[in-house]
Amino acid sequence: MTSQRHMYFEDFFVGQQIDVGSRLVTEEEIIAFASQFDPQPFHIDHEAAAQSIFGGVIASGWHTCSMMMRMVVDGVLGASSSMGSPGLDCVRWIKPVRAGDTLSVAYITKEVRPSTSKPDRGVVVSLWQASNQHGEVVATVEGMGMFRRRPEAEAGRA
Amino acid sequence: MTSQRHMYFEDFFVGQQIDVGSRLVTEEEIIAFASQFDPQPFHIDHEAAAQSIFGGVIASGWHTCSMMMRMVVDGVLGASSSMGSPGLDCVRWIKPVRAGDTLSVAYITKEVRPSTSKPDRGVVVSLWQASNQHGEVVATVEGMGMFRRRPEAEAGRA
Numbered sequence: 333m334t335s336q337r338h339m340y341f342e343d344f345f346v347g348q349q350i351d352v353g354s355r356l357v358t359e360e361e362i363i364a365f366a367s368q369f370d371p372q373p374f375h376i377d378h379e380a381a382a383q384s385i386f387g388g389v390i391a392s393g394w395h396t397c398s399m400m401m402r403m404v405v406d407g408v409l410g411a412s413s414s415m416g417s418p419g420l421d422c423v424r425w426i427k428p429v430r431a432g433d434t435l436s437v438a439y440i441t442k443e444v445r446p447s448t449s450k451p452d453r454g455v456v457v458s459l460w461q462a463s464n465q466h467g468e469v470v471a472t473v474e475g476m477g478m479f480r481r482r483p484e485a486e487a488g489r490a
Numbered sequence: 491m492t493s494q495r496h497m498y499f500e501d502f503f504v505g506q507q508i509d510v511g512s513r514l515v516t517e518e519e520i521i522a523f524a525s526q527f528d529p530q531p532f533h534i535d536h537e538a539a540a541q542s543i544f545g546g547v548i549a550s551g552w553h554t555c556s557m558m559m560r561m562v563v564d565g566v567l568g569a570s571s572s573m574g575s576p577g578l579d580c581v582r583w584i585k586p587v588r589a590g591d592t593l594s595v596a597y598i599t600k601e602v603r604p605s606t607s608k609p610d611r612g613v614v615v616s617l618w619q620a621s622n623q624h625g626e627v628v629a630t631v632e633g634m635g636m637f638r639r640r641p642e643a644e645a646g647r648a
Contacts, residue, residue, distance in 0.1 A: 369557070370559050386574070393577075
């Protein structure tokens with residue numbers, strides 16, 4: 333399910349899976365993104381893409397990740413105490429993403445770690461997993477997010 | 491310098507640094523990207539950003555990476571035998587990127603590894619390093635790229 337409540341650091345737990353939604357990928361947006369940020373022939377040029385090892389236009393990996401990010405913002409971060417992210421690891425583009433694919437993304441909590449230096453926050457390590465309409469995992473990201481802890485006042489009511 | 495020739499797998503070597511260019515970041519594009527892919531308040535909302543730990547609007551980390559990608563395509567991949575990428579590691583957002591910053595990106599070859607299963611190609615591991623106009627490193631990415639080897643016919647002439 334998509335998270336409905338405002339999530340603080342305390343609301344994340346190892347093994348938790350939040351399905352943050354799904355969306356159709358169109359050729360128009362694949363080409364628009366790649367024209368701006370990743371103009372390699374197999375992302376923007378039908379003819380060249382058909383001749384490439386991919387056999388047709390595929391989404392830039394950065395585009396796939398950016399679409400995943402949007403779903404993670406809509407499903408988790410947007411209604412949370414997120415304080416941004418120091419970075420990511422293990423970005424993997426496992427299968428091509430093509431126009432007409434529907435991507436579904438799961439946000440799976442792998443680790444929760446209170447900050448040792450700043451008592452008001454903690455780090456959540458999460459695996460973002462994007463699958464296509466055939467149930468194939470197409471991309472994964474291991475994200476680190478900083479989240480503020482629940483304020484004392486609210487904790488009393490929780 | 492920006493690479494001028496078509497690069498094959500054989501043209502990459504450990505320690506090689508290619509400066510792939512620099513570009514100004516505008517507030518208009520920061521907000522346009524984040525509105526589409528990362529609509530967190532500190533990327534799209536002046537007032538909320540001023541109240542955040544960042545003290546003002548900052549670029550989405552995905553936007554910073556996508557701008558880096560464009561420079562890497564223009565400076566290396568676009569004139570190369572690139573066959574795409576299986577993924578990335580160690581994406582780090584070290585300092586905020588703000589409107590008015592000028593980002594310069596270096597592509598530094600860390601490892602070159604012929605494919606053991608496919609003799610026509612190899613993997614290049616590279617560090618992408620983005621610095622701002624103050625010489626501060628703002629973001630790094632460790633990229634993996636697959637490149638075709640130089641064709642025999644051309645190798646004879648090299």
